[in-house]
Amino acid sequence: MKPRITIVDYRIGNLGSIENMLKKLELNYCLGQTPGDIKKSEILILPGVGAFDQGIMNLHKFGLIDPLNEQILHKKTPILGLCLGMHLMTKGSEEGEKRGLGWFDTKAVRFQTDEKKRLKVPHMGWNDVNIREYDHLFRQGEDEHCYYFVHTYYVPIFNEALVLGTTWYGIEFASVIYKDNIFGVQFHPEKSHHFGMRLFRNFCQWACRA
């Protein structure tokens, strides 16, 4: 029996693309909108497009913070945070004033616009991820790791041991972080066609083994 993925639905951004890809992969999923849904979850995805404070406020509003902490920190349920979802897992962001979930001891910071190199912010488009460690989200022997990014804030390389992958955009930043059962990616696997499908598949496989 396939485990069920719960997509945390805290009414921010849209979940259409993630649902479309999970359907294509024939993965079993449901939306997690209430504390009860989170408590029943086996594998979690924390999506997110939008502003940091709004994200945290919505998690509060729907009463999801305590059940998420319980599920992730005590029951060790595997979770994958996408983009803003990854930022919410840290202690905060320069984008807002609210406190994050604090699962990672770092904060998201803003890209500095560099006039000379003319790097455009937001960082938008396809970019490479340099993998530092395999076996969780990535596998040895996979040819390329290229993903679609859209973001203005990034997570710095705060702790070498917890960074699974890095990306270069004027500066090298942490594009994939992890700690035990918690994973965060800066990019959008749901918009990165076969690269993204492979990542979701790998995550689910790992989660089932764990």
Place this chain on the structure above:
Amino acid sequence: MKNRGLVKTIHFNNETYIGDPMNTIRIFNEKGVDELMLLNIDSNRFENQIDFGFLRELASECFMPLAYGGGIQRLSDIETIINLGIEKVVMNSALEENEDLLSLAAKAFGSQALIAALDIKKDWLGRFVATTHSGRQKSMFSPQKLAKRFERLGAGELLINDIDRDGTMQGYNLKLVNQIAMATDIPVIACGGAGTLEHIKQVIEDAKASAAGAGSLFVYHGQQKGILVNYPSRTTLKRLFEP
């Protein structure tokens, strides 16, 4: 796209039927296309003609970034499109008629979701003019002024549609693209004229576009322009931009 069919134009006219959009999206998924832009060219002649049902079907099969343009009139249209799982909208005519639409949309959805299109052609004196309504009306602004205005109002990207080069496969108008790329700080997508990968390299490296779009190049094959949906491999594209 027109009447749920995929068409390719020349100078925004002379439509040639290419095929079924769903099937083409599936092929582009397989080929690993970077981004897809779907422009509906019959929708802006009537009001309320956005085919949301069909867009929903297309979005559910598209696993790469997708932008939609054509017939967008109001904020609620953008909201509906984004909720279908389409992350960017392309606007042109509506921005001329409704001054606030862009800034309100930027506030509501963020600039990263908004592409403002500049449909440009030369007038009889050879000057570049910006147009609306699929090239049928002249904008009240010059291309550069319009580009700056879109940027100021909150567009995240600019799409340059060169009507004179559309479908010709003779190469981008590098001068036009460069003028607009230099006038603004947001990414410029060049479109109109791509016939070879070398053209793409030129528009990125010489004209300083941030992205290159193409229609004919990716749906036609050979001198006879036989219909064959195609896309260069990642290796080919990487090699193209190696110094």
